[in-house]
Amino acid sequence: MAQNPERRAALLDAAIEVLAREGARGLTFRAVDVQAGVPTGTASNYFGKRDDLLNQIAPRIYARLGPDPDAVSRTLEAPPSKAIVVRFMHELMARVGADRTGYIALLELRLEATRRPEMRAALSAMLRPEYEEAIRFHLDSGLPGDRTTVSVLYFAMLGLIVEHLTTPDAIAADSLDALVDGIVDRVVPEA
Known part of the structure; x- marks a missing residue:
């Protein structure tokens, strides 16, 4: 090879x-x-x-889509707050827009995993640590909320990303920024 x-x-x-x-x-x-x-x-x-x-493919996608560590460090220089969570979620949506192809390819892998048990096992083995890392990062950073908060935020944002990538006209009447703000406002408690 x-x-x-x-x-x-x-x-x-x-x-x-x-x-x-x-x-x-x-x-x-x-x-x-x-x-x-x-x-x-x-x-x-x-x-x-x-x-x-x-x-x-999946590890390569995650390498492409991950946040800039320096930008994350700069954001975390401010005291932990709901506003920081809002900023991180807007940055996530910006990365979705910047590498739409990468996210769509990841969705294709997820769909393929529904048909192929070995792909489901491999993708699950990769996604589970990513999910746990998102929770750990949030909690260790002192951002508001608990494990359930982060889980609900994670899956709400994932749903918004899927809709935005696959059927953007279905949510076109709503501002994407307003939807992100609304998700964080309803899910994340005040610090």
């Missing part, structure tokens, strides 16, 4: 593009090669099986 990390990342980014555009059924080595602009057979040299490629 080839080991050029830059080429591997470029192939994974191409796979994310194909997955978001074509769905899991359209994700082939050939489609990835074409999207990446590399010779036919390159993707299969890096990922022995299609399942290997699928299993490596």
